[in-house]
Amino acid sequence: MPDSLQDLADALLRAGRDAGADAAEALMVRGASLSIDVRNGTLEMAERSEATDLGLRVFIGQRSAITSASDSSATTIAAMAERAVAMAREAPQDPHAGLAEPGQIAQDWDVAALELADSTPEPDPATLEQDALAAEAAGRAVAGVAQVQSANAAYGAQTLHMASSNGFSGGYSRTSRSISCVAIAGTGTDMERDYDGDARIFQSDLRSAGEIGRVAGERAVERLSARKPATGSYPVLFDERIAASLIGHLLSAANGAAVARGSSWLQDCLGEPVLPDHLSVIEDPHRARASGSRPFDGEGLPTARRAIVENGVLTGWSLDLSSARKLDMTPTGNAARSVSSPPSPANWNIALTPGEQSRADLIASMGTGLLVTSMIGSTINPNTGDYSRGASGFWIENGEITYPVNECTIAGNLRDMLRRIIPANDARPWLSRVVPSLLIEGMTLAGD
Known part of the structure; x- marks a missing residue:
């Protein structure tokens, strides 16, 4: 069998066609990893893995199926194709299924950049x-x-x-x-x-x-000698380490699959303000040295820089081909998939407009409140945006950190919370989600 991934992919496509598929897509992933753990000054675990994984998605009309394997032999490739076609013939019809049109696919990119x-x-x-x-x-x-x-x-x-x-x-x-x-x-x-x-x-x-x-x-x-804070309504500052989770909730609600299902608290907010009017959320899959960068998405569509939120206003959804067809919209090049799963919308590199104040400035402006550095558990209602999470961090009095706190719960509604965020300027620019510390006034805090 051919050894290059391109040759293996071509072999899978031929096998799919020979087995009776109307259309097919092959994804090949070859990887190696090495991980070392130590404890008490000695080696605790050394783990290395190497694998070549193959995935084949076939279409019979608008019925589809996926098979995957980690063996690239000719026998396995033929069996994958036959099994995938047999499964597709029994699958339900999906009017939104199908590969991209030839005019939609990525034609030119610069991976080196x-x-x-x-x-x-x-x-x-x-x-x-x-x-x-x-x-x-x-x-x-x-x-x-x-x-x-x-x-x-x-x-x-x-x-x-x-x-x-x-x-x-x-x-x-x-x-x-x-x-x-x-x-x-x-x-x-x-x-x-x-x-x-x-x-x-x-x-x-x-x-x-x-x-x-x-x-x-x-x-x-x-964090030693932590205690529970008082219950009440206080400003809450989400430390930069965890602030990206708030923007993550916004991105989840702007996911085309959730919108198409009718299970998004942003369902009716397209073109409406969702952040303060001086803030934007920019997706840039072409940032150099960023883990979320990629030249094309999981369906072969070109990726491109775009504003998900521009000057506070939600400008669009993150769409793969299927969700775009369901919503009668244009796909945004946001499909992600593995060798064994179908595409679904995802986001690449994200950046929130930074603020002008430092984290210390925001702490000084809080008066009395909570600096959250860690969160556990999550209760998020995807339809209403109601938000509740366990939290720990540090209590702020008179604009200064006074003592560590734990075993408390912060709650609010994401629609209201995000409209009131005040960003600091401390985001780490090399992360795939560049989000600074975020201050939100008047959140409900349950402690003692």
């Missing part, structure tokens, strides 16, 4: 182990840290190729390098946990292991 893959050699296990050990040692060295729960260093590389019977064929590679550390401070019933980590495409961009371990330890110690 996206800088998705580091050309430096894969690090050896000893290098990753040294990074993990350095992070653990730095965490343990922080006064008050009882133990480091985990320290990890990892590397991953992936190449994909997609080809369809509509004429699309394309692929690209990406790499990742990461270090993380989780520290525990205190003893007995007064124990707190916190973390730090970094993940980049390029090794040279990665923060040092020592810094990551130290920050994890300091964060854990800062």
Whole structure:
């Protein structure tokens, strides 16, 4: 059998056609990963994986089915195609199913400009182990840290190729390098946990292991002797580490699949204000060295920069082909899929307009309120936007951090909350979701 992913994809398409498919799409993913965990100064786990995964989606009219495998032999490819066609013949009709038209597919792109893959050699296990050990040692060295729960260093590389019977064929590679550390401070019933980590495409961009371990330890110690805050209505500042979750809820509600199902609290908000009028949410899948970048989407459509929210106004949904057809709209190049799943809308790199004030400025302006640094659980009503989450962080008095808090719940309605957000200017520009700390006045807080 051919070894290149493009040749394998072409072989799958031929097999699908020979088995009786009217149209077909093949997705090939070849990847390798290496992960090292240390504990108490010694290696705890070393894990390496390598795989080539094949996925085939076929259409019989407007019936479709998907098969996948991790064996690229000619026998397996033929069996995949026959099984997929047999399944498609029994599948229900979907009037919105189908590949892109030839005029819709991506025709030209510059993968090199996206800088998705580091050309430096894969690090050896000893290098990753040294990074993990350095992070653990730095965490343990922080006064008050009882133990480091985990320290990890990892590397991953992936190449994909997609080809369809509509004429699309394309692929690209990406790499990742990461270090993380989780520290525990205190003893007995007064124990707190916190973390730090970094993940980049390029090794040279990665923060040092020592810094990551130290920050994890300091964060854990800062949380010691936490207590419940008072119940009432207070300003809440979402720390930059978690603020992206709020914009994530907005993106979920602007997902074309949710809108097509009628299960979005933004259902009737297209063209309406959803953020303060000086804020925009920009999606840019062509940012260099960003993990959310890609030259085309999971259906072979070109990706492009667009404003999801512009000057506070919701301008459009995130659409794959199916949801666009259901809503009688134009697809936005936002389809994501795996070798074993059909496409569905997703978002790429997102950035919220930054504010002019620092995080410290916002804290100083709060008076009395809550700085949230960690959240657990989630109760989000997708139809109404009602929001309730467990939270912990730090209590603010007279514009200053006074003591750590935990075991409280913050609640509100996303439609109202997002209209009142005040952004800081502390977003990390290399993340795929560039969202700064966000202040929201007058949220309901349940504590003591």
